[in-house]
Amino acid sequence: MFSTQPIGYVRSPYKDTQEIPKGLGAKHEAEGVLEIQAEFAPGLTDIEGFSHLIIIWEFDRSEGFNLVVKPPSDDRSHGVFATRSPRRPNPIGLTVVELLGREGPALHVRGLDMLEGTPILDIKPYLSNIPPERLRRGWLAEAEVHAGMKP
Numbered sequence: 001m002f003s004t005q006p007i008g009y010v011r012s013p014y015k016d017t018q019e020i021p022k023g024l025g026a027k028h029e030a031e032g033v034l035e036i037q038a039e040f041a042p043g044l045t046d047i048e049g050f051s052h053l054i055i056i057w058e059f060d061r062s063e064g065f066n067l068v069v070k071p072p073s074d075d076r077s078h079g080v081f082a083t084r085s086p087r088r089p090n091p092i093g094l095t096v097v098e099l100l101g102r103e104g105p106a107l108h109v110r111g112l113d114m115l116e117g118t119p120i121l122d123i124k125p126y127l128s129n130i131p132p133e134r135l136r137r138g139w140l141a142e143a144e145v146h147a148g149m150k151p
């Protein structure tokens, strides 16, 4: 196994997990900056051409894990790997953000759901080629129907 090293840190408006929208229909519109360390900045070359990025990061303020969890979006329990719970065996988060612009090693983005100072492990361009009609949303789709959000 390899050990990880942050390539940068998230500058987020969220200082406390309570401030981050959660549950069904939660919208993640928060803007912030991904500050990439100078030594890794050459790796951002040509990133401006992508509208959305996948950010892989560490749940650095999460301790331990539960294999079965009850997420805020449902009143039923689910396996941790069928959720986005922060309490997982390897505390790795993944967020798709919209790239608003770049100033040198700073990426201005929209769509943050992580805390101020969160370590960034990796960035990749978002390239989904799965047609919407082939996507299945598992228990979340059922919870949305149950909540009257979907027919």
Ligand SMILES: C[S@@+](CC[C@H](N)C(=O)[O-])C[C@H]1O[C@@H](n2cnc3c(N)ncnc32)[C@H](O)[C@@H]1O
Residues within 6 Å of the ligand: 017, 018, 020, 021, 022, 058, 059, 060, 061, 062, 084, 085, 086, 092, 093, 094, 095, 096, 113, 114, 115, 118, 119
């Ligand atoms: C449900 S997780 C989803 C994160 C990511 N979109 C994913 O799918 O991996 C988002 C929650 O993680 C928690 N969180 C955010 N940043 C964190 C951090 N640096 N350490 C621990 N927990 C964090 C907050 O409670 C936030 O609402």
